[in-house]
Amino acid sequence: AQSVAQPEDQVNVAEGNPLTVKCTYSVSGNPYLFWYVQYPNRGLQFLLKYITGDNLVKGSYGFEAEFNKSQTSFHLKKPSALVSDSALYFCAVSNQAGTALIFGKGTTLSVSS
């Protein structure tokens, strides 16, 4: 069965510092990996995805993620955090194109000024 783990409920960083939000996954076959961000009472906004190709994926708002097959990880990173990055972040996975996504429990990112 597919699963996604986000080991941290909350990540706290100071503005201007680099941030990392962790995600590990378990799927059979090749993974399709996604990161989404959710602001309070809003839907999900797509940040980036990994389907195939370069392991380093660049996405919206300066975020990037690195696919590591051996560690089955897809950590979200940003070199310099902004207060406006404070939100709930979800990692998601599927093992087939177009199938429903399995979401991690989410990580709340809090960026302090």
Place this chain on the structure above:
Amino acid sequence: GAVVSQHPSWVICKSGTSVKIECRSLDFQATTMFWYRQFPKQSLMLMATSNEGSKATYEQGVEKDKFLINHASLTLSTLTVTSAHPEDSSFYICSARVSGGPYNEQFFGPGTRLTVL
């Protein structure tokens, strides 16, 4: 990019009534739409997969007679919560899969907040 809308964005209803939530793909056709449910401070849980012109596929534990899904066209899927009860209060989010293309990406609606009194 592809846009998915949901209507209403929020709804408050009395216990025992039924509520219909619409999910529309505004600028693309979606043969498949997904319905998710999100409890406060929790992850999204897949409820059902809706395919245009056929019956929805429900996840284990989701009552198909309570959560009626209709996908009558390539741009519209509806979720009807029948005889709603307070425990049905939740945030309901749909996503739509773009038909065709090298990868059938999903786009999410903004969600509908349902509160049952």
